[in-house]
Amino acid sequence: MFLSCKQETKTTDTTTMEVEKPNVVILYLDDLGYGDLSSYGDLSSYGATELQTPHIDALAKEGLRFTNGYATSATCTPSRYAILTGSYPWRNKDAKILPGTAPLLISTEQQTLPKMFDAEGYHTAVVGKWHLGLGTGHVNWNEHISPGPNEVGFDYSHIMAATHDRVPTVYIEDGRVVGLDPNDPIEVSYSENFKGEPTAISNPELLKMKWHHGHNNSVVNGIPRIGFMKGGEAAKWKDDQMADHFLKKAQDYVKAHKNEPFFLYFGLQQPHVPRTPSPRFVGKSTMGPCGDVILEADWVIGEFMNTLKEEGLLENTLVIFSSDNGPVLNDGYYDQAVEKIGKHDPNAGLKGGKYSLFEAGTRVPFITYWKGRIQPKVSDAMVSQLDFYGSLASLIGAENNTLDSKDLLPVLLGDSKQGREALIMEAASRTALRKGKWVMIPPYNGLAINKQVNIELGNTSEYQLYNLFKDEGQKDNLATLKPGKLKEMIEYYERVIGGFDISQGSNP
Template sequence: MPQTFHCASPKLCLPGSIRTRIKSLSRLGQLSCLALVLLTLLALSSWKANAAEPLPNIVLINADDLGLGDVSCYGAKALSTPNLDRLAAGGLRFTDGHASAATCTPSRYSMLTGEYAWRQRGREILTGDANLIIKPGSTTLASILSHAGYRTGIVGKWHLGLGKGKIDWNTNISPGPLDVGFDSQFIIPATLDRVPCVFLEGSKVRNLSVDDPIEVSYSHRVGDLPTGKSHPEMLLMTADDQHSGTIVNGVSRIGFMKGGKSALWSDVDMPDLIVQKSVDFLEESKGKPFFLYLALVEPHVPRIPSARFAGKTPLGPRGDVILQLDWIVGQVLDALDNRGLASNTIVIFTSDNGPVLNDGYGDQAVAKNGTHTPAGPYKGRKYVAYEGGTRVPFIVRWPEKIKPGVSDALVCQIDFPRTFAQLTGQSIESGAAPDSQNMLAPLLGETQQGRKTLVEEGVSEMGFRDGSWKLIVPKNPKKDAGAPTVSVNNSQLFNLAEDEGEKINLAQKDPQRLEAMLAQLQRILNGGTE
């Protein structure tokens, strides 16, 4: 009986010419199962050998709550970020680069899956004990690159959930990054301000003693460790009620935990450890193209800079940890240089959403901000769908291919899956990465034409870009009501070409454009594609 060829992955397939040859021969019954396998391997070997150039390494650096105006190459004056400036000077600096959402979990989900987070329920900001929200085995940016032959790793913040059901922090924790395309992981489960305050290395909590098991709860207090509410005198900084759970390193966090004393992270030592684990990944990837997703934790709260950066800016701890972030980037760039890897490595720097000053802790971020504008000239911040909530630093460097400069193309992190599938010569099955677009040409600086439209998600509203026009509409407040709905009531319309600060609402002056954009947005929200 003739054997039928199927792609090994339900999502990712061989190059079209190879698929066509194999399928044709298979239908004619000319291949035995063994011969089919041998031909497939030979075809792949030939395809890779005949590739014109070696695949580039990829380092994706994602900051946490960093605004476009926090970086000196984007105009910041209150502090200097020399390593980010160095990266921009050697690459392409985008002025209209975006996260898909104004909060972390949704934007990170979209960046890895190529799907707007609002299309699925439960893709809001997660607790520290939430389950994995990416289906194991599904197509992700990491799995795409893994299928292309990359060694893939994540270092830093995850915040996309872990496990299935109640998490037992004292055993192997799965599923997680290793089940959605990553070969290695060194992660914090959620955020700096959420328990458990531990690292996962592989699928286990790092440095955990079997005699001191961890228990975590987000509903009630566990154990007898002091909390911010019970012992405010122990705190390095004041905290609001939400952030007044278990105290770790003098800072009260969201949620409660007990045990795991030997496994607790040190906030002030974290930057050095993140650098070391990143460099270790580069060393361990010798001889193979690699993809490193470096998910930084700065300048998210709580802001506790290491000694080398404490007090180094007039902006207080928030400014100090931005310097710390810049130093980490510099260490990674130096590691690439020292190993002769920089010329054929794509380095992308961006942020998961816009900036925020007061976010639960009394760290003087507002009092010391002065005239500094974290979002640059744009209205809004983290949590809201105005431009300042999603327009973020977005720098791409590839010395062998990208001519340094500035681009005004509208680009978004959600496009990474299809863009890097294109770069590595892969196909993505219909239905996977549904909102991702191939933006390879603008990312390489070959064109200034990027996206035509973009949906921007805030906590309470939706934003919609159509070229330079921007629509803001209230978001359906019911989380279980399916796709968000919009209406003409309380809508706002802005022309960013003339009003980049979104100060002049043109909804009443241009009702036809308003209605057309509302209809276009609702079509996308109802399942349509852009």
């Protein structure tokens, strides 16, 4: 346990020493798959053969790589909710993929990760993707927007409201749109277009990127989006400058707060669609924009880590790297992601992907790095982003008063191999159970395959049971062959989903 920054504490021989609280940085990518990094190549026969990601690889090879690291959910908003609240997202019926006009998903009364850090004397910041809603549902984008990140514990915020492919396409800093011309006010709607405003359907000649499904509303920078937007021309972001923009904000934040303990949640937009790499990275991979933006994200991580090094912070900073859900190739735009995939397997042999209850939906790259504290190794322990709250509370000596988050700090630091016994996984409000080496997926109605993105969702009319130690690709459903194990898994799952007494330790 660490004490407050430069707080004096007495030792048994009456001498005093100074103990500094470590900085904490979460580097969170968007739609990055388990097989998208070359550093995970030696952990799977599938590997990232078409991509080399040397900067993220350096984190992995000098830190702790987890082979069983999970996001809570197979989509972005729920996973982000879990990190910041320490609560399973399926407990909140509104924790789904949100439109850009959604109200703030996290209650301002709710305990959050940044509030916990703040109470322990940390400065806190979020830079990059937010996608947890803003305001109360009727946002006036031309005034101060509240509540938002600042009202749930972040001292500083520089974000995009939702996603790269949704309006409003502007940056928001501490509740105000950056660069807004008051004579050109912003209007946003997810129900109907504004009179006379072009869309991808009415004005296809404006498009620089063709839409495949779901992205045919307002056109910004030649890219069709989800939702309708009018005004705010001076404030609109430049898509191919976004990586540089967020990197600079994260670097500036570190430099400004290097002399006090800080918590930074840095949400990169890559490799989410639309994939718009800087001109410096166009054509750097053989996979088109899909590969180019992963290489760009790798460069961003390298530049950010260089800043920590230059500012003398590596030895006192815990860095956690992961992704909000599994991969997807065609997620709404024609960008040759499918055609140029080559031998690359973003799933690394796992079944499913984004939106899916199968393993590739929630098992993601998961790395912890702390120079001089974490020793390089690979861990097979099961860990979840849900446990960031409980583990980081233990790190800085704070109270963990969350519902679901466990203290796995010894596991994240490489001092223990005893990870989670069990985890509830979620995809579009459907849930499944991983317990030990087994996965149980209950019956669900609905399409077996999302044909728009070509991903198996895990929906069948029968129970599914898989032994991941023998069948990581989930090819053999053992539900009928292992009735005793299936019964055990169902009973455990129903206890958790149906409610539990946290004092009895029955939560997975």
